[in-house]
Amino acid sequence: MAAAKKAKKKSVKKSSARKKTAKKKVAKKKIIKKKVPKKKTAKKKAVKKKAVKKAVKKKTAKKKASSAPRASASTLPLKQAISFTVNGAKVETDAYAHTSLLYLLRDLGFTEVKNGCEAGDCGACTILLDGVAMNACCALGVQADGQAITTVKGIGTVDNLHPIQEKFIELGGIQCGFCTPGMIVAAKSLLDENPKPTREEIKVGISGNLCRCTGYVKIIDSIEAAANEMASK
Amino acid sequence: MRGFDFVAPSTVQAAIKAAKGKKYKFIAGGTNFMPDLRHDHTGETKLVIDLMRIKSLKGISSAKGTIKLGGLTTATDLINSKIIAQEAPILTAMAAKFAGPIIRNRATVSGNIIDGGPAADMVPPLLALKASVKLTGPKGNRTVTLDKFLTGYRKTDIKPGEIITEVTFPAPGKGHLHGYYKLARRNAMAITVVGAAVILKMKGSTCQEAGIALGSVSPTPVRCLEAEKLLKGKEITLALAQEAAEACATIATPIDDIRASAEYRKLMCEVLPRRLICQAAGISIDPS
Numbered sequence: 001m002a003a004a005k006k007a008k009k010k011s012v013k014k015s016s017a018r019k020k021t022a023k024k025k026v027a028k029k030k031i032i033k034k035k036v037p038k039k040k041t042a043k044k045k046a047v048k049k050k051a052v053k054k055a056v057k058k059k060t061a062k063k064k065a066s067s068a069p070r071a072s073a074s075t076l077p078l079k080q081a082i083s084f085t086v087n088g089a090k091v092e093t094d095a096y097a098h099t100s101l102l103y104l105l106r107d108l109g110f111t112e113v114k115n116g117c118e119a120g121d122c123g124a125c126t127i128l129l130d131g132v133a134m135n136a137c138c139a140l141g142v143q144a145d146g147q148a149i150t151t152v153k154g155i156g157t158v159d160n161l162h163p164i165q166e167k168f169i170e171l172g173g174i175q176c177g178f179c180t181p182g183m184i185v186a187a188k189s190l191l192d193e194n195p196k197p198t199r200e201e202i203k204v205g206i207s208g209n210l211c212r213c214t215g216y217v218k219i220i221d222s223i224e225a226a227a228n229e230m231a232s233k
Numbered sequence: 234m235r236g237f238d239f240v241a242p243s244t245v246q247a248a249i250k251a252a253k254g255k256k257y258k259f260i261a262g263g264t265n266f267m268p269d270l271r272h273d274h275t276g277e278t279k280l281v282i283d284l285m286r287i288k289s290l291k292g293i294s295s296a297k298g299t300i301k302l303g304g305l306t307t308a309t310d311l312i313n314s315k316i317i318a319q320e321a322p323i324l325t326a327m328a329a330k331f332a333g334p335i336i337r338n339r340a341t342v343s344g345n346i347i348d349g350g351p352a353a354d355m356v357p358p359l360l361a362l363k364a365s366v367k368l369t370g371p372k373g374n375r376t377v378t379l380d381k382f383l384t385g386y387r388k389t390d391i392k393p394g395e396i397i398t399e400v401t402f403p404a405p406g407k408g409h410l411h412g413y414y415k416l417a418r419r420n421a422m423a424i425t426v427v428g429a430a431v432i433l434k435m436k437g438s439t440c441q442e443a444g445i446a447l448g449s450v451s452p453t454p455v456r457c458l459e460a461e462k463l464l465k466g467k468e469i470t471l472a473l474a475q476e477a478a479e480a481c482a483t484i485a486t487p488i489d490d491i492r493a494s495a496e497y498r499k500l501m502c503e504v505l506p507r508r509l510i511c512q513a514a515g516i517s518i519d520p521s
Contacts, residue, residue, distance in 0.1 A: 076236035077236050080239060097237055097239030097281060098236050098237055098270070100267060100270075118267075118268070118271060119268035119271070120267065120332075120335075121422060123333070123335055126335055132338050133334070134338050134339050135264075135335055135339075138263045138264045138267045138268070138336070138339060139263045139267065139339070140239065140283075142239045142241075142283075143241070143283055143285065145241070186334070186335060190334075204334065207333045207334060207420065207422065208332070208335040208336060208422060
């Protein structure tokens with residue numbers, strides 16, 4: 001569509017240029033009559049050009065499509081069949097060995113695992129692998145074969161919130177929300193090991209998770225409140 | 234980056250066999266490998282061998298005055314280990330400053346050593362403890378001292394097909410003193426500007442044996458042999474600590490980078506060992 005609009009604009013410009021040269025030679029009334037057919041021919045030309053372009057594009061696209069699989073088949077090893085559980089549900093899939101666990105999970109639809117830095121610095125992709133918190137970007141997808149993955153949705157869902165999630169909502173622990181899935185998984189991992197952490201211990205516990213809104217105080221408040229609530233239950 | 238094959242053997246021998254004749258890479262926690270992979274456009278690696286499923290590479294043990302760390306010992310394992318807390322608390326102190334808690338769950342001792350980086354945080358305390366690495370390869374086992382194993386910037390004395398199966402060090406014994414400091418721009422997830430580790434085996438106020446190492450100030454973390462000699466068999470005083478600290482600074486060959494200038498690093502190579510020696514020995518740093 002965008003290409004068609006551009007073509008129209010071009011044709012209008014051309015016709016207006018012709019108009020200017022015509023003005024000098026012929027009377028105004030005649031030009032107005034001439035305007036209409038000129039525009040039409042210009043449009044037709046543009047349409048023809050478009051058709052040619054499309055045909056060329058189709059040809060090149062076909063070439064690309066036919067050559068791409070051959071190239072990848074010669075350079076990429078075959079995908080490996082792997083299976084693991086995500087939040088208790090079994091997942092069976094084929095994966096290239098070089099795909100990170102982060103990409104694999106996101107491609108499978110688990111987009112609650114966020115892609116922040118892909119270098120293990122930010123903690124947005126924090127998940128639990130067999131109960132241990134880790135960065136999904138720092139493992140290959142195939143390394144998770146046979147293991148149990150927990151994402152933030154495995155800790156609590158919208159209908160059935162975990163106390164950590166409740167307190168994050170209640171106390172403003174969420175600002176833009178991008179760090180929240182990783183932050184909550186890290187908090188869960190912390191509270192699993194240390195159910196009653198001090199504020200200092202909470203700070204250390206979430207030190208691998210960055211919040212770009214810098215709302216750390218409220219995040220720490222939320223985790224502290226969640227720990228208190230979980231202890232009182 | 235292009236694709237590669239992947240295997241996850243369950244024994245050391247199977248891993249060595251898998252590597253034979255291939256352009257392979259052993260990986261463990263992946264905390265160095267994965268970020269590097271993003272910038273690797275060579276496609277040189279054709280096979281990645283995951284060591285994380287080899288159970289014999291895990292665990293910390295102590296026998297006959299020697300502490301053994303399995304190659305897959307993570308920083309979290311070091312923090313949680315009672316053996317380490319009793320026998321070599323310097324490693325507990327180091328692990329608490331190592332990256333962040335999530336990375337600590339995956340990052341391994343063998344990976345930190347084999348990466349060969351100058352800022353490898355696990356290395357200076359292990360150098361101060363006079364650790365050795367035990368390697369298993371196609372030609373059998375061999376043991377190399379850690380300072381000899383690190384040969385240059387991201388270079389180690391590893392032979393094709395070899396795996397670091399164990400890191401061992403003599404227990405410095407009860408009553409030894411230690412000091413560790415990681416100078417960095419942040420409290421967590423930081424790359425070290427200068428790392429310093431000090432181990433002092435004492436008899437009364439006399440130092441029987443010392444181990445001092447610095448990180449991030451030369452192509453590899455280094456042991457300060459001259460300073461260790463200076464302290465050996467002497468009573469530790471502020472003047473002696475100063476002398477040893479100056480000896481430490483002479484072997485440092487730091488560079489400028491985005492974290493700090495070479496000049497600052499060089500200065501800290503004197504300040505940190507002096508401070509750590511004095512703090513460990515209970516000497517007031519204030520000369521008055």
